[in-house]
Amino acid sequence: MKNVVQMTRRSFIKATAIAAGYAVLGFNLTREAVAAGLDFLTARQKGVYDADANKKVYPIRKSQDNPMVQKIYDKKHGFLHDGPCGHKSHELLHTHYQDRSSAVKALKEKGVKLKV
């Protein structure tokens, strides 16, 4: 990558090796590998949407209709009876975040190059 026009001995050998590899094994092997990877990723996502739409797996499809969700937020007896974003929720279910940028800054000052 250092110099595109002027080819070094090292990059020449590298290019020759890659060309030889393709000549021997063909482009299809690599292309097939790429295609298989994509199918793999989408198959899992499809599995999720199929289950969501399948009444036998998920008879209920909205969080607010889940009886156990209704139970925990029940206004009289529920564990979170003051409702979503209520006092108890804030105690247990909400959080705060921390500025972690100083560690990254220190790295960059040491000369470490990052993408962000």
Place this chain on the structure above:
Amino acid sequence: MKEIEKVAYQDNAPKGADPDGIYFVQVDSAKCQACGECDNHCATGAIQSINEAGIRQVVNPAACVNCGQCLIHCPYGAIYEGVGYVDEIMAKLKDKNTVVVSMPAPAVRYALGESFGYPPGTYVGGKMHAALKKLGFKYIWDNEYTADVTIMEEGTELIERISKPGKERPLPQFTSCCPGWMKFVESFYPDLLPHVSTCKSPIGMLGALAKTYGAQTTKTPPAKMYTVSIMPCVAKKYEGLRPEMASSGFRDIDATINTRELAYMIKQAGIDFKNLPDAKPDPALGMSTGAATIFGTSGGVMEAALRLAYEVLSKEKLAPPDVKVVRTHEGINSAEVKVPKFGVVKVAVASGLDNAAKLCDEVRAGKSPYHFIEIMTCPGGCVNGGGQPLDPSVRSASLFQRTIASINKRFNMRTAG
């Protein structure tokens, strides 16, 4: 080191350690062939060449968001996990004084089957619950239950932000369930933290509820309870160790493993996974809906939240519940959802942190038109997380790459040396 589903793991189960100092993934320089494939999957540049031979390392834990995408894409199996709780969990399962409870994430059940010969994407939730019971987990609680609770909390927060936007809680609201994204925004865009939902992730919520509400319902002393988070993810190991994850009065999450480690435990126990009858989780902290299961895919949290927000804002039923426009495979997806009696809800979904950064820059510049933004670190969402079983083609197609790389490595070593 232990080999688990073709990935090496260090036997290191940290307690009370500062997660910022831990290498959750690292490169074994003896196995690295300097091909640089990992660079292509790292959004921050934490993994990089450290010498002239091109050997890669995660240079510092501060720069790494622990997503593990480098690990699952390494053609040479050169990247290992630095934290593994399998041995500790096995011991706890045998200990009569400990009540071990399970907390599996939605995405686990769409990939666990791959380790037992099922095609990718096969739903094996029923068998997963049965296997957990067989392994000796006392209560089969499920992170999908708190995905539903997350929607109630995060959806309510969004509606509050929309009706009363303020400096402390501005719009757009970002999702907060992805631990890779959370460390990313804390490290690289800390000025945007007021935009991030204050909701813990579903596992953060389940950990806290397990040792309070769960302990109460099952009459279990919370001190005896040992909570196991089972994730498609590596970064959840970092999240489980965050010091603030102790709102139950105990450590909310005692151990975090991923799908590969669960598959390994099932195999080690000699359980015949394929012939297990389907089982259901214990309902109080286990019952879930379709809205919860779609958390495992990019666009899913958004769609689940809209299924609630639509009904609250319009006071009308949303039927059918599908909001297909937000389903995202890659890149950035934006949509305008018309809600009666309210108007238009503008949303965006980003898959991958390079895309997240684009949306963050817009918000920083005050030019973001959205109400709600969902961010997932891994392409397509948690189902393709760094803790899932490996795509066999990543390693099997590498005969050619292997040859080229070893020639390269030998040559580079010589010239660099």
